Amino acid sequence: MKGVKTQVSFIGAVVFAVALSAGGHAASPQSNHQTPKSPTVRTQNPTSQGRGTSERFRRGAWWKNAEVMKEVGITAEQSKKIDDLFHNRLPNAMAREAELKKQDTILQRLLTERTVGTDVIGVQVDRVEASRTTLNKTRTIMIYEMHLVLSAEQYKKLVTYWERQRGRGGDSRSR
Numbered sequence: 001m002k003g004v005k006t007q008v009s010f011i012g013a014v015v016f017a018v019a020l021s022a023g024g025h026a027a028s029p030q031s032n033h034q035t036p037k038s039p040t041v042r043t044q045n046p047t048s049q050g051r052g053t054s055e056r057f058r059r060g061a062w063w064k065n066a067e068v069m070k071e072v073g074i075t076a077e078q079s080k081k082i083d084d085l086f087h088n089r090l091p092n093a094m095a096r097e098a099e100l101k102k103q104d105t106i107l108q109r110l111l112t113e114r115t116v117g118t119d120v121i122g123v124q125v126d127r128v129e130a131s132r133t134t135l136n137k138t139r140t141i142m143i144y145e146m147h148l149v150l151s152a153e154q155y156k157k158l159v160t161y162w163e164r165q166r167g168r169g170g171d172s173r174s175r
Contacts, residue, residue: 061083061086062158063078063079063082063083063086063146064079064083068158068161071157071161072150072154072157072158072161073153073154073157074150074154078149078150078154081149082146082149085142085145085146085149086142086146089138089141089142089145092138093135093138093139093142096131096134096135096138097135099131099134099135100128100131100132100134100135102131103124103127103128103131104128104131106124106127107121107124107125107127107128110124
């Protein structure tokens with residue numbers, strides 16, 4: 001789903017760029033004419049599904065949920081280890097989220113101002129996507145480390161629990 005959103009964002013940016021060039025109003029650093037201000041162009045939300053990393057990371061403390069702990073067989077010691085991993089990784093994840101928001105804000109400003117060439121936009125899109133990749137990598141590694149605290153059998157039970165929750169309309173992203 002995230003890949004589709006990224007593709008849609010990219011396609012939207014391409015359509016925007018084509019529309020600008022077709023209208024002959026694409027501003028470049030060398031142009032001397034004033035271009036009309038356009039409304040703010042929104043690319044993909046800086047964090048997937050419109051939620052901030054800190055919110056996503058904090059809302060799904062499955063390792064403390066009594067129902068999950070009972071069904072999966074998570075001990076108090078395992079829960080504490082996972083919680084420690086979470087709290088040790090959270091500051092880094094929040095810093096990555098802040099960097100992503102910063103880069104996305106710069107991109108939004110550049111797109112709105114329409115005063116730079118497409119090469120500058122391309123470089124800024126690269127910065128946004130590199131920040132998004134780093135954030136997702138940080139989150140994935142944290143989740144993997146959490147899963148390593150569980151035995152193979154517990155992990156299978158956890159996956160089964162999530163699949164059942166997803167079937168009932170539960171939020172599968174809180175993994």
